[in-house]
Every structure is written in structure tokens, then in C-alpha cells.
Amino acid sequence: MEHGSVRDPSSATFCFVDEDHTLANSVRFALNQDPRVSFCGYSIPHPSDAKVNIRVQTTGDPAREVLKDACQNLMVMCQHVRSTLDKAVDDYRSNPTDMDTK
Amino acid sequence: MSEQESSSDERMSSEEEEQQQKEEGFSYWNLKDVERGQLPAHIRKQGTRVYCKPDAPTNCVYLVISFDLERKRGEIGMTETLQYSGSYASMGVDNSLRLDFFRENFRIKVIALDKDKMEFDMIGIDAAVANAFRRILISEVPTMAIEKVFIANNTSVIQDEVLAHRLGLIPIKVDPRLFEYLSANDTPNEKNTIVLKLHARCNQGQPRCTVYSQELKWLPNGSEFAKESEKPDSKPSTYTSFSCGQDSLPEFAGNPISTVEDIILAKLGPGQEIELEAHAVKGMGKTHAKWSPVGTAWYRMFPEVVLLENIKGEDAEELIRKCPSGVFDIEDTGNAKKKAIVADSRACTLCRECIRGDEKWENRVALHRVKDHFIFTIESTGALPPEVLFTEAVKILEAKCERVITELS
Numbered sequence: 001m002e003h004g005s006v007r008d009p010s011s012a013t014f015c016f017v018d019e020d021h022t023l024a025n026s027v028r029f030a031l032n033q034d035p036r037v038s039f040c041g042y043s044i045p046h047p048s049d050a051k052v053n054i055r056v057q058t059t060g061d062p063a064r065e066v067l068k069d070a071c072q073n074l075m076v077m078c079q080h081v082r083s084t085l086d087k088a089v090d091d092y093r094s095n096p097t098d099m100d101t102k
Numbered sequence: 103m104s105e106q107e108s109s110s111d112e113r114m115s116s117e118e119e120e121q122q123q124k125e126e127g128f129s130y131w132n133l134k135d136v137e138r139g140q141l142p143a144h145i146r147k148q149g150t151r152v153y154c155k156p157d158a159p160t161n162c163v164y165l166v167i168s169f170d171l172e173r174k175r176g177e178i179g180m181t182e183t184l185q186y187s188g189s190y191a192s193m194g195v196d197n198s199l200r201l202d203f204f205r206e207n208f209r210i211k212v213i214a215l216d217k218d219k220m221e222f223d224m225i226g227i228d229a230a231v232a233n234a235f236r237r238i239l240i241s242e243v244p245t246m247a248i249e250k251v252f253i254a255n256n257t258s259v260i261q262d263e264v265l266a267h268r269l270g271l272i273p274i275k276v277d278p279r280l281f282e283y284l285s286a287n288d289t290p291n292e293k294n295t296i297v298l299k300l301h302a303r304c305n306q307g308q309p310r311c312t313v314y315s316q317e318l319k320w321l322p323n324g325s326e327f328a329k330e331s332e333k334p335d336s337k338p339s340t341y342t343s344f345s346c347g348q349d350s351l352p353e354f355a356g357n358p359i360s361t362v363e364d365i366i367l368a369k370l371g372p373g374q375e376i377e378l379e380a381h382a383v384k385g386m387g388k389t390h391a392k393w394s395p396v397g398t399a400w401y402r403m404f405p406e407v408v409l410l411e412n413i414k415g416e417d418a419e420e421l422i423r424k425c426p427s428g429v430f431d432i433e434d435t436g437n438a439k440k441k442a443i444v445a446d447s448r449a450c451t452l453c454r455e456c457i458r459g460d461e462k463w464e465n466r467v468a469l470h471r472v473k474d475h476f477i478f479t480i481e482s483t484g485a486l487p488p489e490v491l492f493t494e495a496v497k498i499l500e501a502k503c504e505r506v507i508t509e510l511s
Contacts, residue, residue, distance in 0.1 A: 016506065022237045023502045029230035068510050071503040076201055077231065078500040081224075082493055084210045088222065089489045092212035 011039075012063040014054045020044065024052040030070035030077075036061050152403065154469035156457045213477075220488035223404070224476045231499075232401055232476045238495040239399040241387040245485045246274045246281060246296055248392075250381040252327055252341060257375050260368045269380050270392045272315050273362045273483040274298075278395075280353050284383045290324075290342040292351070296359055296382040297321040297342060304370035313376065315365035320358055322349035327379055341381070362484045395491055397481035404475035405450035408468040409442065418442035421467070424456045448477070 016023065024042040031040040031054075039057040056063040207226040214221045224232060251266040258265075274296065284294040298318040304311045324344035348354050368376060387394030407429055413421055418440045422430050431445035452471065457463045480488040 019502065022234045022242070023499070025230045026234045026499065029228050064510055068507050071506045073201060075500050075503045077204060078496050078503070080205055080208060081227070082496045084208060085489065085492060088210040088212050089215065092215055
């Protein structure tokens with residue numbers, strides 16, 4: 001994974017190798033909801049190359065840290081999704097007929 | 103110049119003051135039906151619903167972004183939500199990611215679940231993440247599939263390469279998490295390869311027979327075909343090098359590996375024979391669809407059908423006739439008057455038949471889709487049950503995030 005940035009750490013472009021829309025769009029979603037981010041977006045420079053560029057510009061904080069926080073938030077979301085699903089499946093198995101309770 | 107400016111400023115401010123005095127006490131936030139710190143209902147609705155009109159689904163947003171002169175309002179795509187944290191900053195509403203808010207509002211409700219199909223509602227998540235799960239399910243959750251076929255004899259009418267391709271697509275009922283990837287330099291061993299044997303013959307004088315996938319037999323001790331060695335006296339080796347039989351491993355003891363049954367592989371005429379060995383390895387759907395663990399995985403946004411006015415009598419019956427999927431029903435209101443109600447909005451396919459035709463219907467029925475309510479369906483091919491597949495997909499997204507974090511620190 002390469003990292004291209006200029007002297008100013010508050011804006012940087014990150015290149016994720018072996019990734020596609022799956023991760024890039026989710027990360028973009030997480031970044032967009034961070035108030036420290038002034039701009040973010042991603043692009044796939046060429047469809048034959050398995051890489052994606054993510055541009056992050058912040059209001060001052062280092063872009064690297066903001067991106068890390070975005071990934072962290074996404075992970076927390078995933079963990080919550082997993083535990084919610086496990087619970088929902090258990091609920092369904094314990095009482096499959098009772099569907100309209102919630 | 104500076105004097106002029108300052109004087110104009112003064113004028114402005116005095117004008118503003120007058121205005122303020124005129125409208126004293128008026129502020130948007132002081133209106134009775136506006137809750138402080140919350141978006142007004144109509145904007146909340148526009149942010150969370152897709153509006154379906156008779157011609158095409160549209161979604162106008164209140165923010166004026168004029169990309170082209172034709173459109174007065176900027177439109178965003180059907181599934182997109184306003185993600186930017188400061189989208190509603192001018193209204194004093196924070197749109198940033200609040201994990202505790204997500205935790206409180208995120209819900210999953212299982213609608214149907216059996217061994218190879220699952221349908222559930224996922225509420226309170228953004229399309230970006232829901233779509234990531236779907237994409238991972240289709241192309242990045244690993245399974246085992248036949249990659250190499252050693253054909254010893256094939257006198258059937260089906261060509262070797264066609265037969266090999268058919269074999270590749272057969273789902274193998276085994277948990278792929280118990281296996282490792284076979285990389286280019288590895289030798290096939292009991293940790294990365296499953297060997298299956300097929301020997302089918304149609305004897306002379308018999309009618310034509312059909313070869314089914316269940317005739318593939320698992321060889322827990324690896325390949326039985328000897329390699330042709332250059333030195334005639336050397337020990338004969340096979341195409342795999344298993345250090346122990348797979349059936350002696352605790353995970354497969356009493357749990358033999360099999361394929362999904364009743365898939366036709368070939369048809370044999372009298373005297374025809376197929377003898378082959380198939381080697382299955384672990385892989386991902388993005389390499390080849392045979393490794394995809396799902397028939398398919400998809401979601402749709404929850405359809406919301408709203409009756410904008412009371413529809414009674416003849417009109418109610420017409421509405422029910424218009425809808426091909428039975429969304430509406432008639433409620434008998436005491437004095438023999440018939441009134442249309444929305445009985446099952448989930449059944450709505452957004453075919454828009456109900457608002458097509460006479461223009462009046464457009465003003466009577468509103469069709470929306472709820473942007474953060476996904477009806478998610480997973481069809482497993484048989485390797486893993488669908489709920490496990492989804493959990494695996496979520497884990498893969500987590501692993502991707504973790505990789506980014508470790509690379510950056």
C-alpha cells in the first residue's frame with residue numbers, strides 16, 4: 001500500500017493495492033461523516049489495475065490519522081452488524097413463527 | 103472607496119435591523135412543529151426516501167446544486183444519501199457519523215432462514231456498507247471448487263474441456279475455512295486439495311445412462327493416478343502428496359466430503375465410459391465464478407406505499423385491480439362503504455401500475471423506497487449456510503479495514 005502526500009499532512013492521496021469499490025466506497029462513506037474532513041473521494045485510475053486512490057483533505061488534522069479513524073469506525077460498525085445478526089438469527093431460531101413482534 | 107463601503111454597510115445593517123424589528127419573534131426554529139436540533143420532517147423524508155413517479159424514480163434534494171441549467175434543483179442518485187457531515191450545518195443539525203446513534207438504530211430482522219436461503223431486513227445502515235457486504239459475498243468469500251481434472255478415459259460425446267468446465271461449477275459441500283490456499287509453488291497436500299474420483303460406464307446392451315454429480319467419490323488419501331516417471335525404476339508418485347488421509351483428520355472423521363447431488367454431468371451411450379480425477383482447491387469468486395459461495399446475493403430498498411387520500415367505492419376496487427402484486431386490500435367500514443388500505447407494502451415491486459394511466463392516481467398514491475432499510479437475500483450454493491456466509495463477509499470487510507490501519511501505522 002503506497003502513500004503519496006506532499007509537505008502538508010492535512011491532504012493526501014492513499015493508494016490501496018488489491019482493493020476496489022467494496023472498500024473504497026465504504027471508507028469514503030465513513031470519511032464523509034467525519035467533521036474534520038473537508039474533502040474526500042476515490043477513483044480507480046484504470047479498470048485493469050487492481051488499485052484504488054483515495055483522496056483525503058482535512059481541516060487541519062493529518063489525513064493519515066483521519067483515514068485510520070474512518071477505518072476504525074467502519075470496523076466498529078462491522079462488529080456491531082455481526083453481533084446484531086447473530087442475535088437476530090438466534091431470535092428467529094428460538095421463535096420462527098413469531099415474526100411480527102417487533 | 104472605503105468611506106463608501108462603510109456607509110453602505112451601515113445602510114445594510116440599519117435595513118437589517120428594520121427587517122428584524124418587523125419580523126420580531128419570527129424564526130424558523132420558533133415554529134411550533136419544528137424540533138430543535140432535528141431536521142424538519144419534509145427534509146428528513148427527502149433524505150431517506152426515493153420518490154417513484156410514473157415515468158422514473160426521482161429524488162430531488164433541497165440543496166440547490168445546479169450542475170446544468172435545465173434542472174433547477176440538484177438531484178442525487180437513487181440510493182445515495184447525504185453523507186457529508188456538514189450537510190445540514192446551516193440548520194444546526196450535525197450529520198456526522200455517530201457510532202452510538204448507529205448502535206441504537208441499527209436493526210436486523212430475519213424474515214426467512216433455511217439451510218440454503220436467507221432473507222432478512224437490515225435497517226439503519228448506509229447503502230455503501232450494505233453494498234460492500236453484497237459485493238464481498240459474491241466475489242470475496244472463499245469456497246472450494248474443482249480446478250484440475252485429470253481425465254484417464256472419456257469416450258462420451260461430451261468433450262473433455264466441456265466436462266471439466268461442468269465439473270468446476272459443481273458446489274462442494276465442505277467448510278472452506280478448514281483449507282489453505284494452494285499457491286503456485288505448493289505441492290497439493292491434504293491441507294489444500296480435495297480429490298474426487300469419477301468412474302462411470304454404460305455397458306453394451308444397456309440403455310443410455312446419466313452421470314450425476316453424486317457419482318463423484320471423495321478420495322481422502324489423495325490422487326490414485328501414478329505420474330509417468332522418466333526413470334523407470336523410481337518409486338511411483340501420484341499427483342498429490344498427502345502426508346495423512348483426510349478422513350483421519352478430526353474435522354472430516356464421520357463427515358465425508360461430498361458434492362451437491364442431482365446435477366447432470368454427462369450422458370453415456372452403450373459402451374461409453376468416463377474415468378477421471380478432479381482436484382478441488384480453495385479460491386475466490388473474483389478469480390472465477392465457480393468459487394462464489396452464493397447463487398446470488400441481493401438487496402432491495404423497502405417499498406413504502408402511502409395513500410394520500412381516502413380511496414373509496416369504485417375507485418378502491420379499481421386500485422386493487424391495478425396492482426398485480428396484491429399490495430392493496432379493501433377494508434369494510436361498517437356502513438357498506440369500501441375503503442382501500444395498504445395491506446402489504448413489502449409485496450410492492452414498484453412496477454408503478456397503480457399510478458400509471460389517469461393522472462389523478464399520481465395524486466392519490468405515493469410510492470417511496472426507504473433508503474436505509476434493505477431487504478437482503480442470500481442464496482447459498484451449499485458450502486456454508488447463508489447466515490455464516492454473511493458473518494464471513496462482514497469479517498472480510500473488517501479484515502480489509504484492519505489491513506489499512508496496520509499499513510498506515
